[in-house]
Every structure is written in structure tokens, then in C-alpha cells.
């Protein structure tokens with residue numbers, strides 16, 4: 387297997403990582419700290435991203451509610467999660483941190499509000 391190149395996105399240093407398999411083990415170089423190795427192995431075995439989006443509400447004053455995934459979502463499930471978010475119609479009021487979509491698209495990951503919005507006046 388040839389080397390895999392990735393830029394570490396864990397911190398602003400942006401280390402250029404090289405990842406390869408040797409005798410069944412992942413070998414990472416270019417990282418300046420252990421978090422880079424952890425990130426690199428996660429990227430090649432189970433890449434995930436935090437999903438951020440907005441959902442429709444029932445309010446004319448606050449028509450969109452910002453939200454995010456409580457944990458990073460497997461990359462191959464992000465489309466399904468976004469489709470589920472697209473079907474949401476949030477009833478206000480809502481508190482930041484409230485679960486809007488529990489176990490989104492059967493990922494085991496919740497989608498939560500990131501803003502408190504008041505009821506329609």
C-alpha cells in the first residue's frame with residue numbers, strides 16, 4: 387500500500403502527515419504531537435466530521451435554527467443525516483442544547499440546537 391498524505395486539522399499548526407501500513411500497523415510521521423497520530427489513524431480507518439446546519443422553524447421572526455451533531459458523524463452517513471435535518475420543522479421556543487433529532491439516521495448521534503430561540507410573539 388502506498389503512503390497516504392493528510393493535513394492534520396486538529397490544531398492550527400496543520401502538520402503534513404504521512405500514513406502507511408507496516409506489518410498490519412499504522413505508522414504515522416510528520417506529526418508534532420500524539421493527537422496527530424490519533425487523527426491520522428481515525429482518518430484512514432473511520433473518518434468523521436461534525437455536522438453543522440440549520441433547520442426550518444414554525445416562526446416567521448426566526449425562520450432558521452442553527453444546529454450541530456453532538457459528536458462527529460461517519461463521513462459516509464453525513465448525507466443521510468443532512469436529509470433527516472432537511473425534514474425537520476422545529477417548534478419554538480427551543481433551548482440551546484435541546485435534542486432535535488435523536489439517533490439521527492440511525493447513527494447513534496444526536497442533532498442538537500446551538501441557539502436558544504424564543505416563541506413567536
Ligand code: SF4
Pocket residue numbers: 394395396397398399400401416417418419420421422423
Ligand atoms: S499533529 Fe499535533 S501539532 Fe500538528 S496539527 Fe496535529 S494536533 Fe497540531
